[in-house]
Amino acid sequence: MAKKMKETVDFDTIVATDVGERIFDARKDIKNIMITGGAGFIASYLVRKFVFTYPEYNIVNVDKIDYCSSLNNVKHLEGKPNYSFVKADITDMDAMLKLMKLRQIDAIFNLAAQTHVDNSFGNSAEFTYNNVMGTHVLLEAARVQKIKLFVHISTDEVYGEVAHGGADLIEQSLLSPTNPYAATKGAAEMLVGAYHKSFKIPCIITRSNNVYGPYQFPEKIIPKFVNLLKSGKKW
Numbered sequence: 001m002a003k004k005m006k007e008t009v010d011f012d013t014i015v016a017t018d019v020g021e022r023i024f025d026a027r028k029d030i031k032n033i034m035i036t037g038g039a040g041f042i043a044s045y046l047v048r049k050f051v052f053t054y055p056e057y058n059i060v061n062v063d064k065i066d067y068c069s070s071l072n073n074v075k076h077l078e079g080k081p082n083y084s085f086v087k088a089d090i091t092d093m094d095a096m097l098k099l100m101k102l103r104q105i106d107a108i109f110n111l112a113a114q115t116h117v118d119n120s121f122g123n124s125a126e127f128t129y130n131n132v133m134g135t136h137v138l139l140e141a142a143r144v145q146k147i148k149l150f151v152h153i154s155t156d157e158v159y160g161e162v163a164h165g166g167a168d169l170i171e172q173s174l175l176s177p178t179n180p181y182a183a184t185k186g187a188a189e190m191l192v193g194a195y196h197k198s199f200k201i202p203c204i205i206t207r208s209n210n211v212y213g214p215y216q217f218p219e220k221i222i223p224k225f226v227n228l229l230k231s232g233k234k235w
Contacts, residue, residue, distance in 0.1 A: 018214070019049040026056040030106040030148055034099070036090050036138065037112030039063040041216045042153070042208070044073035046109060051083045058082050060103050063112065064089040073215045090134040096141040107149040110138055113185070115155075120181035131184035132191070139195040149202050152192045156209040157182035 033050065037043040038061030050059045059082060063069055077083045088095045090112050099105070112134060114120065114127045135152065142150050159169050160176035177183040189205055196203040212222040228234065 019045065019052050022053045026054055027148075030057070032058045032060065032103055032105050033107045033109065034060045034062055034103070034105045035109045035111065036062045036134075037069065037110075038085070039065060039069035039071050039073055040111065041068075041073070041213075042211055043109070043111035044069075044215055045213070046111065047074055047083070048077065051077050051080050055082050058103075059084070060099070060105065061085045062088050062090065062099070066114075068115075070215075090138055091129060093137050093141065096137055097144060100141050100145045100147075105145060105147060107147060107151070108138060108142055109151045109153070110135060111153045113153075113188075115181065120179060120184070124180035124184075127181055127184045128187075131181075132187045135188040136191050139191055139201065142201055143195065143199045147201065149204070150192065150195075151204045151206070152188065154189050154205050154207045155182065155185050156207045158186040158189060158207065 035043055035047050035050070038047045038059075040063065043061075043063075047059055047061050050057055061074060061077075061084065063085070065071070065087060071085070074083075074085065086099060088099060090096060090110075112130070114130045120127045139150065156169075157179070158175045158177050159173060160178045160182070162169065175186045175189070177186045192203050192205055195201050210222070216222070
C-alpha cells in the first residue's frame, strides 16, 4: 500500500493570493517606497501587496510597534530581497531624515496613526502628537528629501456626522469632525494640503470607511462583534 505523502503548505502562495494581482504599472521614477505603520492592519496589507506583486519596488516598512500592531502581520516577508523593516517613530525628525536619506526614499505612504475613536476621548493629546505632529514631521522630511509622491491615508470621519438620507459627500465637502480622533486626521489633511501648495510636493489623500478583514485588531467594531458572536456573548 502506497504511503500517503505529507502535504506541505506554501505560505508565500497563500499570502500572495490574499493580496491579489497587480492593478497598475510600476512607476519608473520611483524605486524606494516607505510605508509607515506597516505592522498595522491596513498598512501591512499594503506592504504585502507591494512586496509580492511589485518586485520593482523596494519596500521599507516603518513602525514603532504600538499595542495594535504586530510583526506577525508581515512575518512571511522576512528575507524577501525587496523588503526591510525599521522600528522607528514617525514623530522623530532626526530618525526620519536619516532613514529617508539612507534608503533614498522616493515615495511615502503614511498609514501610521492612532485610530481607535473611543481611545481618543481619554487620551486626545497622544492622538494629536502622533497623527498631526507625525504627519508634519514626515512632510518636512519629504520636502528635504524631495520625494516624488506622498500618499496620506485619512478617514471619512473628517466629514463629521451626516444625516441619514443627506446629500452625498464629495472631496470638496466641508470637513466637520466631531471627535478628537477625527479632528487630528482633519488637521493632518490640512498640513498635507499646505505642503502640496507651498512646496509642490505631489500628494494624494484618501479617506477610508470601515475597512475590515484579516489581521485586524479586535478593538474595531466588526471583529469585536464577530468575536462576541463566536463566544456566545452579547455587546
